[in-house]
Amino acid sequence: MTDTxxxxxxxxxxxxxxxxxxxxxxxxxxAAAARxxxxxxxxxxxxxxxxxxxxxxxxxxxxxxxNPVVDARGGAAMLDDIRLGRVGMLFNxxxxxxxxxxxxxxxxxxxxxxxxxxxxxxxxxxxxxxxxLAEAAAFDPALSERAxxxxxxxxxxxxxxxxxxxxxxxxxxxxxxRVAEGAGEDVxxxxxxxxxxxxxxxxxxLRRADAVLATPKHFAGYGAVRGGMEYAAVDMSDAELRETxxxxxxxxxxxxxxxxxxxxTDFNGVPVTAxxxxxxxxLRGEMAFTGVCVSDxxxxxxxxxxxxxxxxxxxxxxAILAGIDMSMQSGLYVCHLPALVRAGRVPLEAVDRSVRRxxxxxxxxxxxxxxxxxxxxxxxRRATATPAIRALAREVATRSIVLLRNDGDLLPLPRTGxxxxxxxxxxxxxxxxxxxxxxxxxxxxxxxxxxGLRAAMPDPALLEVEAGCAIDADLPGGLDRAVAAAAxxxxxxxxxxxxxxxxxxxxxxxxxxxxxxxxRLAAAVAATGxxxxxxxxxxxxLALEGAVRDAPALLATWFLGEQTGHAVADVVFGRVEPTGRxxxxxxxxxxxxxxxxxxxxxxxxxxxxxxMAPGRSHWRDAPDTALYPFGSGIGxxxxxxxxxxxxxxxxxxxxxxxxxxVTNIGARRGTTLVRLDLHDRVATRxxxxxxxxxxxxxxxxxxxxxxxxxxxxxxxxxxxxxxGRWTIEPGAFDVIVSVDDHAPLRAGxxxx
Numbered sequence: 226m227t228d229t230x231x232x233x234x235x236x237x238x239x240x241x242x243x244x245x246x247x248x249x250x251x252x253x254x255x256a257a258a259a260r261x262x263x264x265x266x267x268x269x270x271x272x273x274x275x276x277x278x279x280x281x282x283x284x285x286x287x288x289x290x291x292n293p294v295v296d297a298r299g300g301a302a303m304l305d306d307i308r309l310g311r312v313g314m315l316f317n318x319x320x321x322x323x324x325x326x327x328x329x330x331x332x333x334x335x336x337x338x339x340x341x342x343x344x345x346x347x348x349x350x351x352x353x354x355x356x357x358l359a360e361a362a363a364f365d366p367a368l369s370e371r372a373x374x375x376x377x378x379x380x381x382x383x384x385x386x387x388x389x390x391x392x393x394x395x396x397x398x399x400x401x402x403r404v405a406e407g408a409g410e411d412v413x414x415x416x417x418x419x420x421x422x423x424x425x426x427x428x429x430x431l432r433r434a435d436a437v438l439a440t441p442k443h444f445a446g447y448g449a450v451r452g453g454m455e456y457a458a459v460d461m462s463d464a465e466l467r468e469t470x471x472x473x474x475x476x477x478x479x480x481x482x483x484x485x486x487x488x489x490t491d492f493n494g495v496p497v498t499a500x501x502x503x504x505x506x507x508l509r510g511e512m513a514f515t516g517v518c519v520s521d522x523x524x525x526x527x528x529x530x531x532x533x534x535x536x537x538x539x540x541x542x543x544a545i546l547a548g549i550d551m552s553m554q555s556g557l558y559v560c561h562l563p564a565l566v567r568a569g570r571v572p573l574e575a576v577d578r579s580v581r582r583x584x585x586x587x588x589x590x591x592x593x594x595x596x597x598x599x600x601x602x603x604x605x606r607r608a609t610a611t612p613a614i615r616a617l618a619r620e621v622a623t624r625s626i627v628l629l630r631n632d633g634d635l636l637p638l639p640r641t642g643x644x645x646x647x648x649x650x651x652x653x654x655x656x657x658x659x660x661x662x663x664x665x666x667x668x669x670x671x672x673x674x675x676x677g678l679r680a681a682m683p684d685p686a687l688l689e690v691e692a693g694c695a696i697d698a699d700l701p702g703g704l705d706r707a708v709a710a711a712a713x714x715x716x717x718x719x720x721x722x723x724x725x726x727x728x729x730x731x732x733x734x735x736x737x738x739x740x741x742x743x744x745r746l747a748a749a750v751a752a753t754g755x756x757x758x759x760x761x762x763x764x765x766x767l768a769l770e771g772a773v774r775d776a777p778a779l780l781a782t783w784f785l786g787e788q789t790g791h792a793v794a795d796v797v798f799g800r801v802e803p804t805g806r807x808x809x810x811x812x813x814x815x816x817x818x819x820x821x822x823x824x825x826x827x828x829x830x831x832x833x834x835x836x837m838a839p840g841r842s843h844w845r846d847a848p849d850t851a852l853y854p855f856g857s858g859i860g861x862x863x864x865x866x867x868x869x870x871x872x873x874x875x876x877x878x879x880x881x882x883x884x885x886x887v888t889n890i891g892a893r894r895g896t897t898l899v900r901l902d903l904h905d906r907v908a909t910r911x912x913x914x915x916x917x918x919x920x921x922x923x924x925x926x927x928x929x930x931x932x933x934x935x936x937x938x939x940x941x942x943x944x945x946x947x948x949g950r951w952t953i954e955p956g957a958f959d960v961i962v963s964v965d966d967h968a969p970l971r972a973g974x975x976x977x
Contacts, residue, residue: 282318286317314342347392364805395409402765445492499544537561622792626805629780649693652675666787675690681795689713697740707746728763748772761773869960893927910947921933
């Protein structure tokens with residue numbers, strides 16, 4: 226390596242270090258630091274263990290328990306423990322009145338240390354927004370920040386200071402149910418949205434009454450669980466960890482997130498909850514994170530089932546020494562940390578370090594100065610389910626919809642003059658609008674498809690609704706009624722896909738297809754010869770088959786939350802242009818999983834014009850491509866690219882500006898996504914066939930044209946070398962610029 230390259234590498238490392246440490250610490254004024262020092266000096270070991278323990282809120286329970294019930298005690302016993310200083314945080318309780326009772330108990334404790342209240346606010350609190358994967362389809366960090374800011378206001382009004390979101394795990398296996406909670410398969414999109422959501426949740430000042438502490442999770446690599454099975458083992462190279470799975474955490478920490486949750490999983494043979502390399506060497510050392518690291522639900526106790534802890538005390542010892550500051554729900558820290566310290570098995574310094582982090586977090590939230598911050602019943606009434614937040618939920622839902630196919634410009638439909646048959650198990654009813662992690666919302670408050678469509682139609686009598694089948698079972702006479710309704714209609718809207726309980730945590734699937742009963746319904750409806758628009762409901766990419774795959778029009782509508790019906794009607798009738806793009810690739814078959822568009826090149830790639838050529842990389846019955854790859858999506862008008870410009874040579878360490886002309890060649894105004902991908906032609910490690918590095922939305926009138934600049938930053942050319950360090954290697958790079966589903970433009974440059 227030349228001296229210049231080494232200098233650039235050092236600069237890159239310093240730049241990364243500066244980015245990673247920005248906003249992560251909780252800066253304390255001298256008085257606040259002195260207060261924390263005094264508290265730590267005055268606390269008993271039992272009180273310290275209490276500050277490092279968080280429990281499910283049984284004082285104001287929501288009535289929905291996803292995880293196994295462990296360490297349950299009831300509301301009265303919990304209040305007693307709070308008065309004894311044995312609880313530092315409560316989570317997943319909602320409502321100001323109960324929170325005030327709990328905080329009053331905390332202020333009756335010996336040292337009067339306030340509680341912090343947290344919750345899994347994943348895509349809305351009382352008002353349910355689209356699932357994060359759907360929101361990612363908007364490819365719009367500004368929209369995500371606005372949504373998170375609105376959700377934070379409503380969340381804080383419900384008496385919550387801290388959300389266990391965003392989930393920033395990169396997910397390339399659609400069998401994994403928690404794909405629904407993240408931003409999909411791409412690293413750059415994941416980074417942009419992670420930072421945006423952190424900024425939105427936290428706002429400009431954590432001490433404000435409407436600020437909510439963000440918690441990027443799950444550190445790290447959870448999205449790569451083996452076989453897509455929930456809680457399964459993760460094995461990956463160091464380069465894969467650093468290039469794919471750590472960057473979204475780095476972006477979230479740089480945006481100011483002061484907490485993280487450790488992954489449930491075994492990572493390269495060591496469960497993360499006991500993995501000192503990940504939680505201390507990487508998180509604390511390399512990434513300079515100084516915030517609070519929380520175990521996931523009962524994960525420290527689960528070290529026994531993993532086979533690395535002999536008993537509960539051993540599990541608590543392993544967790545605190547690995548870097549887990551706060552134990553969630555198990556109660557192991559309260560039960561065992563004092564004795565472990567007294568026996569010399571855990572250094573007091575390790576406990577004090579974690580206590581200081583937790584107290585610094587409470588200080589940053591302003592709880593020592595105002596323990597009843599965000600606990601105002603008047604604000605709770607004023608800020609919950611407001612017209613403004615519902616309007617934003619509708620906007621986000623509309624922007625999340627992806628038009629994947631539109632043969633013959635079947636869409637948009639006219640609002641009048643055509644009979645429409647709305648058929649499928651999701652045609653009517655609110656039960657499956659919201660998807661996973663929406664238990665604080667009102668399941669009856671949403672707008673279903675039938676209601677939304679009728680509201681948009683001058684003559685609602687032109688809409689006929691039939692279920693046809695249940696989600697995964699036939700209905701007596703359902704198929705016949707559906708076929709008859711289709712035959713009477715001019716066009717069919719087929720509302721099919723996954724139920725709300727088929728995605729999310731604990732909902733891995735071995736076959737990511739539309740259930741068989743719905744496939745039969747689709748085939749029967751298609752056989753009538755009526756044009757079919759599929760309205761797909763889902764929390765992951767699906768392997769589409771038969772009449773669903775071959776329908777002339779196909780919309781990916783995800784779980785869009787309480788404004789589902791209005792948002793779908795907005796797009797179907799053309800009030801709003803469909804602008805969403807896929808954040809995950811739809812495979813040809815389940816057996817292709819895991820798969821992502823940015824997979825590495827092989828020694829025998831199949832040519833694009835002969836993807837099933839013998840002796841090349843493919844399956845016997847499927848190509849090594851996707852049915853709809855990452856970024857797929859079209860609108861109601863068409864765009865063309867031309868005049869791609871970029872320098873032939875750039876200096877290593879310099880940025881690259883790429884220009885491209887975008888022209889609206891359709892008949893109506895529209896918005897599209899222009900995307901720049903990069904391929905490193907020759908490197909010391911095999912590189913992805915292409916990776917998105919920049920994107921921009923462009924809105925143009927019919928016939929209008931504009932030159933769009935896209936910038937490659939110096940670090941966009943970097944890779945993790947064999948020595949584990951980020952390095953920019955000189956050489957040739959290919960640039961691929963694309964829009965909608967048209968042929969991309971290609972050019973190249975040489976970094977010297």
